[in-house]
Amino acid sequence: MIAPADAGRRRKRRSRSWRSLLVPAALAFAALIALGTWQLQRKAWKEGLIATLTARLAAPPIALPPVSTWPDLDPARDEYRRVKFTAAFDYRHEALVFAAAAAFRPDVSGVGYWVMTPARLADGSVVIVNRGFVPEGRQEAATRTGGEVPGTIELVGAMRWPDRGNWFTPNADPAKNLWFARDPAVIAAAKGLGPVAPFYVEEEAPAPPGDLPQPGKIMVNLPNNHLQYAVTWYGLAMALVVVFAAFAAKSGRGEALPDA
DSSP states (O other): OOHHHHHHHHHHHHHHHHHHTHHHHHHHHHHHHHHHHHHHHHHHHHHHHHHHHHHHHOOOOEOOOOOOGGGOOOOHHTTTTTEEEEEEEEEGGOOEEEEOOOTTBBTTSSSSEEEEEEEEETTTTTEEEEEEETTTTSSSSGOOOGGGOOSSEEEEEHHHHHOOTTTTTTOBGGGGGEESSOOOOHHHHHTTOOOOSEEEEEEEEOGGGGGBOOOOOOOOOOOOHHHHHHHHHHHHHHHHHHHHHHHHHHHHHHOOOOOO
């Protein structure tokens, strides 16, 4: 039979065991609650962003901002605003940007390229226009010459700012006229175009003869799963409380000890 003194020491060890885990458990609980709260904050931010983009893309197009205001434009305030303007395309200096399925262009599928073409305004300034998507095999201009409309045309589109590259973005290959980010300044420098607008325009209309490149209206299609993420983190926090409370209660009571 186990001596009373030994049983008491075992109970003390059990008590110390759950008390020693109290601080780590509290830290884990605080971290889970913080993650859930952060997801709720992200949810509010995402909903505000979706509402803003939806309103901008539903608004009628306005005149393209004059060149004098370009340095003062702010992506947070001006990106995705719809604009209209008249310009003449410089098809000789178009650039191809590798493209795959795009969240904002559900009408685009498969692998292909965005056709980024300089458009010269009446005052001589240049805006790079994303004329739209061409599938693999139709990227060479010679395969779609019907889409090159001469002279000045009226364009409608949405202002966009340069893509943000990352460590996984391949380097551009200007010799092959191939880029991996829609960055008008980089493209203009490689093409020798001189200064261009700090933004590019995502063309909506008009569709060119032959429908290539394929322009299209941007659609707001941002995933918003933050509520379910928050529920998951909060659920894990509650599960931690239940498990720890059960463990502490069991350790405090002690378990029946077998006879020697």
